[in-house]
Amino acid sequence: MENYSNLFSTQPSSSTSNSYHFMGTSAAASSHDRHHHGQPCNSGGSLSHGLFSNSKQQQDGGDEGARSSPHGRGESSAGPDGTGGEADVVVEKKKGEKKERRPRYAFQTRSQVDILDDGYRWRKYGQKAVKNNNFPRSYYRCTHQGCNVKKQVQRLSRDEGVVVTTYEGTHTHPIEKSNDNFEHILTQMQVYSGLNNVPTAFSNHMFQ
């Protein structure tokens, strides 16, 4: 809760690249332990659920068990085989069309921990070292059945106090547990959302 970094949202420049909606906030993020008191207190499940919704694009990925790649690998792009479900979720290359990805929503927080406890259950499925960054990037997927939401968590190398979380997709289910902390974060995000503050320097760094 020191200072709110930045917040911005880039427009879906549908040009091949992804669209990022970026926002910044600072929080005492606590997550250390994901679901201990995992009670389904679906207190509305509105907050984050609504906030990260990208209106359209992938809202279908819904029940398609997400992964059903027959060959195990290369599922991400070899997807479009007609099974509808996944094909339209990952709008990658569709027979010739230029690839287009789901919009991502990123926001940075000033926190000691990497993972924000946003009320959903996530399963880590990968971690990669990122170029020009001392810290690795972690990849998470929502564990809820049929929910295809992913998120990446990365810490800035030049400011290790800042954690960048990138969400991709929309949750197809209500939040699994309420979380005052995250609600607080969201509140901040909304507030700053109105300011239209754009951190250019940072954006140049993170996404391209």
Added chain:
DNA sequence: CGTGTTTGACCTGCGC
């Protein structure tokens, strides 16, 4: 035993 993490290998896109 169920769930989540770690980690090396693999795949793909992109720039040169």
Added chain:
DNA sequence: GCGCAGGTCAAACACG
């Protein structure tokens, strides 16, 4: 075509 970087898979492992 090659190499690099990002993204994902899945087996092995750890933990409650």
